[in-house]
Amino acid sequence: MTDPLLHALVALLGERYAEPGAAAGARLSDKHQRYHGKARAFVRPASTEQVAAVVRLCAEHAACVVVQGGNTGLMAAATPDDSGRAVLVSLERMNAxxxxxxxxxxxxxxxxxxxxxxxxxxxxxxxxxxxxxxxxxxxxxxxxxxxxxxxxxxxxxxxxxxxxxxxxxxxxxxxxxxxxxxxxxxxxxxxxxxxxxxxxxxxxxxxxxxxxxxxLPASRATAYVAFASLADGVALLAHARAGFSAALTGFELMAADCLALVAEQFPGSVLPFDRLTQPWYALLEVSYHGDHADAVALMERVLEGALEQGLITDASLAQSVAQSHAMWQLREHMSEAQAREGRNMKHDISLPLSRIEAFVASTAVQLQAQFPGVRHYTFGHLGDGNLHYNIASPRGMSVAAHMARYHALSRVVHDNVHAHGGSISAEHGIGQRKRDELPRYKSTVELGLMRRIKRALDPHNRLNPGKVIALENDTL
Amino acid sequence: MTDPLLHALVALLGERYAEPGAAAGARLSDKHQRYHGKARAFVRPASTEQVAAVVRLCAEHAACVVVQGGNTGLMAAATPDDSGRAVLVSLERMNAxxxxxxxxxxxxxxxxxxxxxxxxxxxxxxxxxxxxxxxxxxxxxxxxxxxxxxxxxxxxxxxxxxxxxxxxxxxxxxxxxxxxxxxxxxxxxxxxxxxxxxxxxxxxxxxxxxxxxxxLPASRATAYVAFASLADGVALLAHARAGFSAALTGFELMAADCLALVAEQFPGSVLPFDRLTQPWYALLEVSYHGDHADAVALMERVLEGALEQGLITDASLAQSVAQSHAMWQLREHMSEAQAREGRNMKHDISLPLSRIEAFVASTAVQLQAQFPGVRHYTFGHLGDGNLHYNIASPRGMSVAAHMARYHALSRVVHDNVHAHGGSISAEHGIGQRKRDELPRYKSTVELGLMRRIKRALDPHNRLNPGKVIALENDTL
CATH class of the missing domain: 3.30.465.10 (Uridine Diphospho-n-acetylenolpyruvylglucosamine Reductase; domain 3)
Known part of the structure; x- marks a missing residue:
């Protein structure tokens, strides 16, 4: 143990909780094994005071600090760079x-x-x-x-x-x-x-x-609905918000291809309709203060109105907790079903609801022109304007060949998101993965404000350097 | 017109919308005429680009910028200081x-x-x-x-x-x-x-x-309830949140003395109960997605439960829109009723709901010990933990003599708020009125972070100087 910083960290936390960086093992890579880094030390403080002391020691010894939680992030925000100047901090012991x-x-x-x-x-x-x-x-x-x-x-x-x-x-x-x-x-x-x-x-x-x-809601009601277009889906959302008010707690969109893929990859799945006749489906959940029968009656009344207005072509209400669970399983298996079929290009985007149909239509045209045959798996939290807009390889093309075009294809998607007033990261953040895309979509004014804030609160660029925003001088 | 800055502002906006500071008139004082300032110029830009150009001109001419809306704030945040170095900016023309x-x-x-x-x-x-x-x-x-x-x-x-x-x-x-x-x-x-x-x-x-x-909610139901203690009121709020869920859109607390004062100062008022037998009352409002009869039925069901549990002693439901309006009038007349009786000391505070009863009890004891006979007018948005905790003069003491003790009395209130984990400004802000109280209740760490942010985004202290946070050097 020749590093005086590690020596000081051991004195603070003990050998068990202050280790050489290599001891971090899998924590030195992101979840999807796309990014790999090194650490000068790996520490697991047990209290806020210990975390503060670790940061002060890092300041004294010219180290930076990367904090990591469950390491489930998709943007590699918690993966240190490969310079070996970071102390990796896990807060796993601070779980009270x-x-x-x-x-x-x-x-x-x-x-x-x-x-x-x-x-x-x-x-x-x-x-x-x-x-x-x-x-x-x-x-x-x-x-x-x-x-x-x-x-x-x-x-x-x-x-x-x-x-x-x-x-x-x-x-x-x-x-x-x-x-x-x-x-x-x-x-x-x-x-x-x-x-x-x-x-x-x-x-x-x-x-x-x-x-x-x-x-805690007293009861829940769950339903699947089928509709002919995203415009109908957006109108249905407005109808549901008016009819359910704050009782509407879930509005999850699924393209028919997504549901078909889940049924294929998870053979035990029960689809809500015998045949997938429409291009779009949504899972609606209502959380209610009254009893279950009232929640179901409310769901029926609102969906009948949607049928009468022609917003949906069909609806299927869960008749039991087991059926409700099976409906949610379809939604929850969606990512895994796609993974089983083979890797695809994921885009976590959001759009104003008023522009979501135009975005989907124009982006599909551009993608098919430039990358003929790519397949769309579009699903997500429509209630928030948040799409998981995933693109799989054309039939017959290897996944590797498809993924090699990642940057060119994502550029088309993100440029279209931006043109429609959307965000290139709805809920996954920026990390290191999307950091260099930000200057394309944010103004110099906004980037300048972000840099000023970073410099004001972390003038020596000690905290998670190289993530979110590029500074002119990324080293200590 | 000898000030070159005013000359430049006139060139930008025209004489009608760029005037000498004195033209701002009543805008140079706060709503309650407690603070009075001067301005170097008074401008009314019509577009964002014009606002930006005004700020750039102020930078060139070593002026600072105070922006003002409706001038209804209670903390004098929009009143310039008396140095005359500020350009007062009204955005009244930007009303699209x-x-x-x-x-x-x-x-x-x-x-x-x-x-x-x-x-x-x-x-x-x-x-x-x-x-x-x-x-x-x-x-x-x-x-x-x-x-x-x-x-x-x-x-x-x-x-x-x-x-x-x-x-x-x-x-x-x-x-x-x-x-x-x-x-x-x-x-x-x-x-x-x-x-x-x-x-x-x-x-x-x-x-x-x-x-x-x-x-827009499809229907509304309104009710008054009476209860014996703030502890019961907090328990009633939890009961109402569970029973109404997000349909609960109003939960306004009123001490009996407040209701009695409104009835006295507004003789046309209709109190919800024949006699005010309890120390505390609340106005509940439910906004509902179903029809009015359903909203009233829900209100009845939840309040019956509260009666059975002994959380309230009485309830009065509005039977018409007119009755509902009359109930809200009682709440809305509360500030004016107090003003008609004579000025009092207002405190806009918030507390964790779990500590609100202890705060009210202990503060009353301290106030009565130090300022015997002061009278409490306590009302507010209990659903948010937000009290308007107003203190009127003892019977027989002049309002002037009472108000002369403002700082000593407010100190007791705010120290108690702080001791109970609360905020000395729930919704009115800091402005210049509470600025110098902040260091008593915020840590040097938090104040330091605030100063860093101010310096990062406004390094020359050009924007509304002297408000919210004291800087070491408040001049340009």
Whole structure:
């Protein structure tokens, strides 16, 4: 052990929790094994004070700090670069639920808590913590906040940002901001909270958060509907928002090809309709304060109205919890079904709902002109304007040959997203993967403001350097 | 006209819209005539480009910029200081509704729009823009965003921050950030939007915003309830949130003394109960997707449950729109009733709901010990933990003698708020009025972060200097 920094970290945390960088193992690569880095040390502090002390030691020893949660992110935001100058910090030991305050409908949890653990703590107190996404069994709260995670309940409850009232943060200087407030209204100065949320560990290290809780719904109703066009789907969404109001908690879009693929790759699947006669389908979920029969009656009434108006051609209501579960399984198997068929190009995009049909139509024309035969798997959280717009290889072309065209093809997709007023990253963030695309789609004014904020809060570029925004001088 | 800056402003905007500072008249004082300032010039630009050009001229001529909306704020955030170095900017001519997009449920409006105008534009398109507060007939959208306004619908829809998707902002350098995005999900970099919202014109000038719209509720039900303690009130809120879910759009607290005062000062008032036998009352409003009879039935069911559990002692349901209106009138007349009785000391505070009863009890004991006989008028948005905690003079003491003790008395209130985890400004902001209180209640770490952000985005302290946060050097 010749590195004086490692020596000091061991003195602080002990040998078990302060190790050479290589000990980080799989944590040195991103989930999809696209990015690989090195670390000068790998540490697992147990408290906010220890995190702050680690940051101060890194400052003294000219190291930078990369914090990592469940390592489930898709943009490699938590993977260190290969310079070996980063100390990799895992907050896995900071996994306490510090407080559940049912009178205030808040829960305070440490950043290393697994999201599922937070959901269960809320349920144990008779409350709902609504953030819900595919990786909830392994992603951590810190990562959810660092990336402003979205998921399937944003339509009703908002992103991670809207679910957070207060934060505890370690700054680039190793100081602690004690901002764990449980207040719905607090207008006493600049909104530091929302600046840290979504900053992907580049402005500070979130160590704990005070989160909003909601009542557990008394009942749920689930249905599938079929419709002829995305314009009908958008009109259906408006109809459903008016008819269900805030009881509408899910509106998930699936192209017919997506459903067919799930049925093919998961032979036990039960499709909601005998034949897929329409190009588009949606899964609707209503969470209700009344009993189940009332929830189903409300669902029936609103969908009958949609049928009468010609917005949908067919509807299938879940008659039991098992049927509702089977409907959600179709949605949840979608990514895995595509993975089993072979890798494809994923785009996590969002659009104004008023422009989503025009985007899909014009992008398909351009893609077919430039990349004949590519196949579209389009699904996502239509209620939020968020599409997972995935492109698979033409029949007969190897996946490798298809993936080799990644940049050219994604350029077409993202240019079209931008032209339609959309975002090239709806819920996955920027990390290192999309960092160099930002200057194409953001103005120099906006990039300049982002750089000023980065320099103001992390003047030595110590926190997760090289992520989100390129600085002129990325080294310490 | 000897000031070269005024000369340049006239060349830019014309004499009608670029005048000497004295022409600003009443705009040089705050609404309550507590603060009075001077201006070097008074300008009314008509476009974002003109605002940007004004800021650039101010930079060239070593002037600073104070932007003002409806001048209804309570913290004197929009009143220039008396140095005469500020150009006062009114955005009253920037009052266009630029777009209503019903498919996307968004509305884009300029900062000079009166809030009521925005509400009506939404209603005209069959949608709800939920921000609602007493000054809505004269306050402007820019001021609402600059102060992150709250109001009576926060419980369901959130503050101004949560209702905003995108912004257009003029920076301290006179550049324009075109951030008018209509997206529910967009994780492409730092959250500039929420940094500008609530910054009271000290970081940038908001010139337009893209706002969220909601379905218009199909029906409403209103009720008054009586309860014996704040603990019961907090338990009732939890019961109502579970029973109504998101249909609960109002939960306004009133102490019995407040209701009695309204009845006294507004002799036409109709109290919901023959006698005020309990110390506390609340106005509940439910906004419903079904018809009126269903809304009333739901209200009855939930309030019957509250009666059975002993959370309330009595309930009175509005049987008509007129009765509902009369109930809301009681709430809306509360500030004016107090003003008619004589000035009192207002405190706009918020607390975690779990600590609100302890705060009210302990603060009353301390106040009575130090200021015997002061009278409490406590009301507010209990659903948000937001109290308007007003203190009137003891019977027999002159209002002037009472108000002379303002700082000593407010110190007791705010110290207690802080000790109970609350905020000394729930929805009114900081401005110049509470600026020097912040260091007592915020850590040096948080104040330091705020100063860094101010310096990063406004390095020459050009925008609304002296507001929100004290800098070491407040002059240009």
């Amino acid at each position: 639920i510090r407080e559940v305050d049912t009178a205030n409908d808040t829960l305070t949890a440490e950043a290393g808590c697994i999201l599922r653990q937070v959901q269960l703590a809320a349920e144990g107190a008779g409350r709902l913590f609504p953030l819900s996404l595919g990786a909830e069994g392994s992603c951590t709260l810190g990562g959810n906040l660092g990336t402003n995670a979205g998921g399937t309940a944003v339509l009703r409850y908002g992103n991670a940002r809207e679910l957070t009232l207060g934060l505890e943060v370690v700054t680039a200087e190793g100081e602690i901001w004690h901002g764990l407030r449980g207040l719905r209204k607090d207008n006493t100065g600049y909104d530091l909270r929302d600046l840290y949320i979504g900053s992907e560990g580049t402005l500070g290290i979130i160590t704990a958060a005070t989160l909003k809780l909601y009542p | 509704i630029r777009e209503v997009d019903t498919a996307n449920d968004t509305l884009t409006a300029e900062a000079g729009c009166i809030l009521r105008q925005v509400q009506l534009a939404a209603e005209g398109a069959g949608r709800l823009f939920p921000l609602s507060l007493g000054a809505e007939g004269s306050c402007t959208l820019g001021g609402n965003l600059g102060t992150n306004a709250g109001g009576t619908a926060v419980l369901r829809y959130g503050n101004a921050r949560e209702l905003t998707l995108g912004l257009e902002v003029v920076t301290a350098e006179g550049e324009i950030w075109h951030g008018l995005r209509g997206l529910r999900k967009d994780n492409t970099g730092y959250d500039l939007r929420d940094l500008y919202i609530g910054s009271e014109g000290t970081l940038g000038i908001i010139t337009a915003a893209t706002l969220k719209l909601y379905p």
